[in-house]
Amino acid sequence: MIWMLPLTIIVFLVIRKLALKLKSTLFNPLVISVIVLIPIMLLTDTSYNEYFHNVRWINDLLPYSVVALAYPLYELIPQIKSRWKSIIFITFFATLFAMVSGVAIAFWLGATPEIAASILPKSVTTAIAVTIAENQGGVPSISALCVILVGTLGAIFGHQLLNLFKIKSAAARGLAIGSVSHAVGTARCIEVDYREGAYSSLALVLCGIMTSLLAPFLFPVLLAIYSLL
Template sequence: MIYLYSLLTIASFFLALQINKRLKSVLLNTFVLTVFILIGVLLLVNVPYEHYMAGNAPLNNLMTVSIVALALPLYEQLRQIATFWKSILFVTTFASITAMLTAGGLALWLGANPDIVATVMSKSVTMPIAMAISGHLGGIPAMASVGVVIAGVQGAVVGYVILRKLRLTSSEGIGIAVGATSHAIGTAALMEHDVKASTYSSIALVLCGIISSILAPLVFHLLYMVA
């Protein structure tokens, strides 16, 4: 009975998908609408968040499996990656290091404890990887997932709009920028505007996840060496 919350999540997503098809709103994309619908339903029927999370376990458990699924975009785009691999690798490496340094450095400057610094450093990679990085560094995986969602929603809502306002017209550039900062949530939202950009975004989110996993311990120790 409790796993009906998983069906609620799926139903909310499909309802949000239908609403988005009618609204075609950049701000109210499918992910944001799904969150709003779920919050509204849970508040209306007075369901505690803990009960919802327990009942949504089947979907939550798929997050770990999704790490393996991230290899698919890399396989599908091997030819394009082979052509531009130096540029893609440089940009994603730079973006990964910058995201970790700025998030961790700001937290450190504000007086955060090491566990908080370790938690916020992984905000720009997809949730399963972020939680693994945070846990490995001594952070709080559950809190890291919140940071990931916030970063993803920001990118999904305003990322594409900001890049277009900056007169960036390259689908490749837009995709890599969104994927490197807003991971899977931003990539899913980008698919509604530019399929080619979403392909490059998926490449960036995979590479940033791999690079961040490798470099996060080094960046974490570097921050405390400099401090």
């Protein structure tokens, strides 16, 4: 099944080219590529494990792509230095809110602790989220799905919500989207405005670090609170 990797790349590139022409946030290349590839996998009777094994090279590039997002920060170092206290506060609050809200909604809907642990790191990159979920007793595959959904929703609707609330600051817009929609949202920010992309990259990195440090302590507290209710 050596055709899976080139097919995946071709499908994504073709759809991305269409997305650039259409200029619609609803026509997200990641989502549309998945919609196109699923029927192909079903028609060829290809299992997920088989597909993942053959396209694992793309997955292996994910950590490097996250590191590459740090490059836009170089040109904004003076502005970041002058605002570092605000940036730390915003990303810290966003990290806490993302984890607490996700777990609270999960328990409210009747989820088990295992599912709640899987949802806990939904707002950080897949590589970090999967590790955190596994360490907290969650299901890595569910975490990966949550990360994709959150990132996709942020990329599609994030700027529309920010425009609705008339938030025009590139720093505010970038930090907001990067804090909750990780790399997918950041990629969209870079397409819209280079400065937004830089701040979104910063939020992505900071929230990833904070989530990794806070999750082992926060999740047991949330479980204890839930058991008392």
